[in-house]
Amino acid sequence: MRYFRLHRIFIAQYLKKLMEYKADFLLGAVGLLFAQAIQLIFIGIIFSQIPDLRGWTYEQILFIYGFSLISKSLDHLFTDNLWMVGYRIIRKGDFDKYLTRPINTLFHVIAENFCVDAFGEMLTCVLLLCVSIPKLNMPFHWYTIPLWIVAAIFATLIYTSLKIITAAIAFWTKSSGHITHMLYMANDFSKYPVSIYNRFVQIVITYILPFAFTAYFPASYFLTGKDPLFCIGGTVVAGSLLFALALFVWNRGLKAYESAGS
């Protein structure tokens, strides 16, 4: 409970900072909006020539794409500061600050920043879902909405955990932003149906870097109502396992950490 209150204070603090740099925020959000828009133009051009992509219609592809942005933007909004751990905070010796405070270090790092740029992605996400859902004949039950929430939470955990693990590598190596970047880029695979990839890529994005569970698998369940156990259950299992691993690596890293500052 104390942590929720702290998180509110951190966000309020951050929003004050943000008011100082309104133009920055606007440019960041517009940039992310642009990046998504260009991808959508690409999908539009493809579908101007073909009726469906390996059995998936235009609206279904838009839905999967929109769904992939739910977890991506939530993770982006809340845990963006993890990037800085690998890029800068440890290398510059600024991490010592967190160790002197009476709150959990991981919580502190994450709560310190609130990346409003993510609203650019969220806006795209909402637009895509609003455009695609009315045209899709999706199964709807009383448990559909709770399942959406569960899927969104655990899919976000997949992103966050991968970022925690790769950021924590910097406790040993001083800098790991490039490793985070490399693994993070694989998330783009999740925007399209897994069936278009070859066997090797499918195995990697399902079992090793489980980005397929951040979008395609849960989205395909909501579209077709098939395989709830694998699609939603898999998301929960992947998110939980990775998060446990992330906490383990982070705590081991803290023990190995030697300050880098002067």
Place this chain on the structure above:
Amino acid sequence: MSRVRRFFRTYIPFSRAGIQEAVVYRANFICFLIGEIMSAFIMYFVWKAVFLSSGSETFMGFTMEDMVVYLFISFLTGYLTYSDGAFAVGEEIVDGSIAARMIRPCSFEMCFLFQELGNRLISVSMIFVPIVAGVEIYRYITCGELRFNIVYFLLYIVSLLIAYMISFYFNVCYGFMAFFFKNLWGTTLIKETLVGFLSGAVVPLVFLPSGLAAVLNFLPFASLSYTPVMIYMGMYTYPQIAMRLGLQLFWMVVMFGVSKLIWRSAVKRLAVQGG
């Protein structure tokens, strides 16, 4: 002659520093490259699915083989012509070290140019041959004959070098935006997405509505990626190539001129914050 020698004696040390920098940060480079090349592979799989779904041999005039060559050569071109002198200018303005650079007896953009060339030397030699060889082997396997054309290849190199210079001066201009926007993350994202699209790195410009494609063909962005790639693929006749190279040279001169103009007016506005 001695002026030329003095020029190189002044700037070669910057290249050497660039090489050393690249050696120190080689792990960063390799990870970055793997991350970036993944997006080329995603596109490859998407296009493969498109061709399988359409049931037709060609997509708006491109065969699957053309598409693969286009994707990877445009990835390579984008990588080779990428220039981030912009960030260096921006950072130096923010932390004030630009002042020290302004009193040095050498041209600031030449320092960046030579440092960047040195920095890229190792990465270029590491990826250029594998990608070109990979593309040609792929073409050989799918067509059953060697499609590699040395004349087109050499013209591609010429076009690539001009493209790099356009990109360099364009990014110098962009770097000066730090005078107006103090944070570059959002603007860089906007710039890179727009340039990526307008230069044909996302989809070949011929796939766009013909009016739009005609305009984009003339704009400087096409010179950054689309022109060299189409030359490599042998999509242009020789007179067309001559025209495209001429247009590239034109934009190079324009970018150079604009960067000089901005530099002159920016120096007047510069107020170093802190020291």
